[in-house]
Amino acid sequence: MTTPYNVAVIVGSLRKQAFSLRIAHAFAKLAPASLKLNVVTLHDISFFNQDLEASPPADWLAFRALLQASDAVLYVTPEYNRSIPGVLKNAIDVASRPYGKSSLLGKPTGIVSNSPGPLGGVSAAKHLQQILPGISGPIMQQPEIYLNAIGDAFDEAGELTKESLRPVLQQYIDAFAAWIAQQKK
Numbered sequence: 001m002t003t004p005y006n007v008a009v010i011v012g013s014l015r016k017q018a019f020s021l022r023i024a025h026a027f028a029k030l031a032p033a034s035l036k037l038n039v040v041t042l043h044d045i046s047f048f049n050q051d052l053e054a055s056p057p058a059d060w061l062a063f064r065a066l067l068q069a070s071d072a073v074l075y076v077t078p079e080y081n082r083s084i085p086g087v088l089k090n091a092i093d094v095a096s097r098p099y100g101k102s103s104l105l106g107k108p109t110g111i112v113s114n115s116p117g118p119l120g121g122v123s124a125a126k127h128l129q130q131i132l133p134g135i136s137g138p139i140m141q142q143p144e145i146y147l148n149a150i151g152d153a154f155d156e157a158g159e160l161t162k163e164s165l166r167p168v169l170q171q172y173i174d175a176f177a178a179w180i181a182q183q184k185k
């Protein structure tokens with residue numbers, strides 16, 4: 001068997017019980033053997049400040065190194081006020097520097113938004129599609145996935161209980177695996 005591709009799954013919410021975190025863990029369980037998912041939370045990433053570029057904080061360097069060591073990136077994010085949460089934008093800003101040396105460059109990228117509401121965080125996903133192209137790798141275009149009504153999808157322990165969602169997540173992660181393999185050829 002060939003070595004699996006390492007996927008950094010970046011979670012756009014800091015909330016302990018975040019649906020985004022639960023979805024990330026569900027993907028990790030459903031992923032085919034060709035992928036190894038590493039769920040990454042953003043609690044420890046300090047604010048981007050261009051003044052610190054000459055001597056970056058250890059947490060920036062660790063985050064950049066983690067991304068550089070990954071073969072692909074998957075964002076799982078909620079929508080805050082019709083965009084992405086500030087913590088996710090901050091992490092992307094940190095990853096994007098130094099100028100021209102973004103740690104995301106060339107990494108095949110997936111975007112999964114979610115919301116307890118009816119629109120599935122589609123605006124957050126669209127904003128990611130706007131800001132990533134210059135600093136990232138190719139973004140998978142199909143299947144699109146905006147997970148609406150996510151509020152009743154998990155039990156207290158964070159296990160996926162909404163059976164109608166399972167095949168949706170499975171189809172996405174299988175498609176992502178196949179697409180990454182294509183990109184890496």
Ligand SMILES: Cc1cc2nc3c(=O)[nH]c(=O)nc-3n(C[C@H](O)[C@H](O)[C@H](O)COP(=O)(O)O)c2cc1C
Binds near residue numbers: 014077080114116119
């Ligand atoms: C500051 C803030 C802004 C929000 N804005 C939106 C929004 O624009 N669209 C939406 O569908 N939900 C919005 N919500 C509701 C979130 O979708 C909901 O809190 C969700 O559970 C957050 O994701 P998480 O479970 O991954 O933490 C907002 C929540 C907060 C706290």
